[in-house]
Amino acid sequence: MKEKVTIVLFLSIIYGFFLLNFIMKDEELSIEERRHLKQFPKITVSKVLDGSMMTEFETYTLDQFPFRNTFRSLKANVEYSVFQKLDNNGIYVSNDKIFKIEYPLKEKNVMLFTKKVNQIYEKYLQGMNVYYMIIPDKNYYLDDVHLKMDYDKLYQLTKENIKGLSYIEVRDLLSLDHYYDTDTHWRQEKIIPVARRLEEKMIGNVSNHQYELKTYEPFYGVYYGQAALGGKGETLTYLTNDIIKQAYVENKSDLSFHQVYHLKELGKMDSYNMFLSGSTPFITIFNEENKSGRELVIFRDSFASSLTPLLIESYSKITLVDLRYMGASKLEEVITFENQDILFLYSTMIINESVMLKD
Amino acid sequence: MVLLISSLIFYFYGEQIHIWILLLSCFMNYLFGRMVEKSKNKKLILILAVTMNLGLLGYFKYTDFFITNINTIFQSDISLLRIVMPIGISFFTFQTLSYVVDVYRGTVKANKHFLDFATYVCLFPQLVAGPIVRYKDVAEELNSRKHSISDFERGISRFVIGLAKKVLLANVIGELSVILLEANQPSIIGFWVIALSYTLQIYFDFSGYSDMAIGLGNMFGFHFLENFNYPLIAKSITDFWRRWHISLSSWFRDYVYIPLGGNRVSTLKWIRNILVVWFLTGFWHGAAWNFIIWGLYFAILLVLEKKVYGKFLEKHKVFGHFYTVFLILISFVIFNVNSIADGITFFKNMFGLGSLPFISLETSYYIRSYIVVLVIAFIAATPIFTNLFDKLKQKKGFKIVLNGIEPFYYVILLFIVTAFLIDSSFNPFLYFRF
Numbered sequence: 143m144k145e146k147v148t149i150v151l152f153l154s155i156i157y158g159f160f161l162l163n164f165i166m167k168d169e170e171l172s173i174e175e176r177r178h179l180k181q182f183p184k185i186t187v188s189k190v191l192d193g194s195m196m197t198e199f200e201t202y203t204l205d206q207f208p209f210r211n212t213f214r215s216l217k218a219n220v221e222y223s224v225f226q227k228l229d230n231n232g233i234y235v236s237n238d239k240i241f242k243i244e245y246p247l248k249e250k251n252v253m254l255f256t257k258k259v260n261q262i263y264e265k266y267l268q269g270m271n272v273y274y275m276i277i278p279d280k281n282y283y284l285d286d287v288h289l290k291m292d293y294d295k296l297y298q299l300t301k302e303n304i305k306g307l308s309y310i311e312v313r314d315l316l317s318l319d320h321y322y323d324t325d326t327h328w329r330q331e332k333i334i335p336v337a338r339r340l341e342e343k344m345i346g347n348v349s350n351h352q353y354e355l356k357t358y359e360p361f362y363g364v365y366y367g368q369a370a371l372g373g374k375g376e377t378l379t380y381l382t383n384d385i386i387k388q389a390y391v392e393n394k395s396d397l398s399f400h401q402v403y404h405l406k407e408l409g410k411m412d413s414y415n416m417f418l419s420g421s422t423p424f425i426t427i428f429n430e431e432n433k434s435g436r437e438l439v440i441f442r443d444s445f446a447s448s449l450t451p452l453l454i455e456s457y458s459k460i461t462l463v464d465l466r467y468m469g470a471s472k473l474e475e476v477i478t479f480e481n482q483d484i485l486f487l488y489s490t491m492i493i494n495e496s497v498m499l500k501d
Numbered sequence: 502m503v504l505l506i507s508s509l510i511f512y513f514y515g516e517q518i519h520i521w522i523l524l525l526s527c528f529m530n531y532l533f534g535r536m537v538e539k540s541k542n543k544k545l546i547l548i549l550a551v552t553m554n555l556g557l558l559g560y561f562k563y564t565d566f567f568i569t570n571i572n573t574i575f576q577s578d579i580s581l582l583r584i585v586m587p588i589g590i591s592f593f594t595f596q597t598l599s600y601v602v603d604v605y606r607g608t609v610k611a612n613k614h615f616l617d618f619a620t621y622v623c624l625f626p627q628l629v630a631g632p633i634v635r636y637k638d639v640a641e642e643l644n645s646r647k648h649s650i651s652d653f654e655r656g657i658s659r660f661v662i663g664l665a666k667k668v669l670l671a672n673v674i675g676e677l678s679v680i681l682l683e684a685n686q687p688s689i690i691g692f693w694v695i696a697l698s699y700t701l702q703i704y705f706d707f708s709g710y711s712d713m714a715i716g717l718g719n720m721f722g723f724h725f726l727e728n729f730n731y732p733l734i735a736k737s738i739t740d741f742w743r744r745w746h747i748s749l750s751s752w753f754r755d756y757v758y759i760p761l762g763g764n765r766v767s768t769l770k771w772i773r774n775i776l777v778v779w780f781l782t783g784f785w786h787g788a789a790w791n792f793i794i795w796g797l798y799f800a801i802l803l804v805l806e807k808k809v810y811g812k813f814l815e816k817h818k819v820f821g822h823f824y825t826v827f828l829i830l831i832s833f834v835i836f837n838v839n840s841i842a843d844g845i846t847f848f849k850n851m852f853g854l855g856s857l858p859f860i861s862l863e864t865s866y867y868i869r870s871y872i873v874v875l876v877i878a879f880i881a882a883t884p885i886f887t888n889l890f891d892k893l894k895q896k897k898g899f900k901i902v903l904n905g906i907e908p909f910y911y912v913i914l915l916f917i918v919t920a921f922l923i924d925s926s927f928n929p930f931l932y933f934r935f
Contacts, residue, residue: 143904144908145650145653146654147908148654148657148658148911149650149653151908151911152661152911152912152915155912190517191518193515193517196514204922207919207923213919213923214923214924217917217921217923217924218924220917220920220921225673225877226872226873227870227871229870245863288866
């Protein structure tokens with residue numbers, strides 16, 4: 143009896159999944175991994191003979207395996223619960239929050255970052271009011287059980303090597319609660335003090351802006367899919383008021399105009415993209431309600447997307463430059479540096495991977 | 502015929518261009534078998550067969566090794582041929598050689614049916630990763646196999662266990678060795694854990710493949726001999742080699758060591774025999790000096806055990822076990838390094854001569870992270886589970902329960918293995934948004 147049960151179960155699994163592979167429709171995208179999934183490879187004689195067909199077919203099979211995410215979840219659970227691993231693919235859960243190991247500190251990359259900042263400063267920004275703020279990723283605030291980069295060294299190296307810019311501290315204003323549980327980023331509703339400090343340092347006075355809180359749920363951050371552990375989504379809160387609503391954004395890459403909050407992005411692959419429509423090389427926010435003519439240019443990563451709306455009221459115009467998508471050498475084609483406030487706003491993760499910043 | 506075609510498709514999936522080598526080997530050795538049996542000058546045919554088989558193996562596996570050494574010795578600049586080695590050539594060459602030699606010795610009769618013989622050589626379960634199946638062990642089953650439900654079920658369980666050994670233990674422990682080897686903060690303890698990981702990884706990888714081959718064989722009505730017998734519980738190196746890659750060590754025993762005279766010769770000749778066999782064993786594993794050193798390392802240990810302290814080890818079994826494990830760890834470091842210089846650096850780091858700290862934060866993190874897997878692997882490398890399972894099965898109540906659970910145990914294991922395989926394609930696009 144035992145023998146027959148084993149055989150029936152085994153063959154059912156083998157042939158069952160074989161059939162399911164045929165029946166189930168191939169997926170285009172993996173929202174969890176934020177990438178396109180491999181489609182069935184085109185069969186050619188040359189690809190069969192050089193073996194690339196088989197390699198592509200294996201990738202396709204693994205990408206399109208029925209119930210792929212359920213299997214990934216099973217694997218994550220075995221890693222955590224049976225093997226008691228401290229992380230799975232570098233992702234770990236602590237205090238019901240999901241983290242990714244950011245380790246080790248790549249000192250060469252930090253030095254490269256400081257070099258790039260200095261080059262931009264020397265070429266375009268001398269004599270202007272130039273500031274920089276380094277946003278710690280959320281591992282900074284976690285206990286020492288897990289591996290994390292040497293943050294003190296990172297801050298020390300940047301302070302020692304960035305010349306001519308004024309440093310604005312932010313670490314004392316943040317804690318773990320200021321970040322999403324399932325995502326890399328900080329929560330906009332928690333970073334009003336960060337915006338006020340920037341205003342205080344760059345403009346000299348702190349205004350008392352009022353905001354209306356809007357929420358969206360469920361928000362699944364980038365780590366949610368990577369952790370593959372399931373669970374509830376969280377709430378994404380965004381802050382708005384009449385000035386933010388009236389401001390408009392010009393996107394230089396597609397010459398489009400849109401609002402500060404791109405609500406159509408909510409519920410798509412990455413809901414965080416609702417802030418200034420996500421990653422894009424060069425955008426300008428116009429606030430016609432502010433007649434001061436004061437301008438701000440931010441060299442930034444995606445942490446700035448949710449922070450910048452909180453600075454709009456204090457400026458007539460804010461330009462955001464993302465050096466991951468646009469080389470610094472192209473700057474003079476799109477912007478004239480005159481008397482703007484300049485802010486370099488980068489997270490520790492980008493500084494540690496600064497090779498991705500274009501020259 | 503179906504099995505042969507399936508095996509060739511299986512082989513073609515991984516080896517497109519060189520499938521002709523496999524077919525040539527089948528055809529050539531089929532003819533050699535027939536000719537050795539019929540010819541009056543059997544020895545000449547045998548020499549021809551050995552030369553042709555070793556010639557193929559030598560060309561594909563060792564040409565660049567010899568060119569490199571000639572260049573080093575004579576300061577010449579002969580270009581490497583960068584020959585791609587056909588998958589499984591070491592295994593199927595040794596299988597076909599054993600066949601021709603056995604026909605020559607009269608141990609087996611030459612197979613008259615080419616398709617049967619080709620099925621033996623190409624049989625997909627053991628074609629690419631062993632074990633080395635001798636013709637005489639499967640000759641009867643090639644012609645008439647008995648398929649049974651119990652064999653099929655045994656095959657499934659063995660296959661799933663082998664797959665789990667490979668995917669859940671060997672691959673996971675392999676990750677640990679890579680992580681520690683590339684550590685930002687290496688440490689002495691880290692290098693010992695790498696050595697341990699190498700040993701466990703190779704054991705579970707290779708014995709996992711052997712289990713899968715034996716299991717698949719069972720499903721198709723073949724009964725291959727065991728290739729591993731808990732080698733990591735061995736109490737001496739001699740004992741270890743009775744338990745590790747049994748099909749290879751017995752091959753060298755029967756086709757090299759005994760023909761050279763075995764141990765029925767003078768001590769000096771015996772030592773020569775041991776050195777020859779273990780030089781070849783090392784060289785079979787790979788075309789690099791570290792493999793040759795690895796083989797000779799075992800030759801020296803086997804000579805010492807036989808002539809100096811073998812009896813001491815027999816009396817002190819606990820010591821013998823630690824002694825064996827220690828020497829095996831060292832051996833797999835030699836086995837894994839890319840060059841002799843790398844090996845020297847590795848040993849310096851292991852023994853505290855490399856200016857590394859005893860332990861680092863990073864090493865400690867990964868040891869904590871992988872400790873449960875390592876403990877599971879330690880236990881799985883012993884017969885504790887199997888013995889316990891067998892004992893419990895002898896009790897009537899337990900037998901019913903275990904029989905009820907067992908099929909589902911394999912199903913769960915199969916799902917977990919599938920999950921690990923699927924997750925190996927996990928490839929998040931990390932840097933596009935923060």
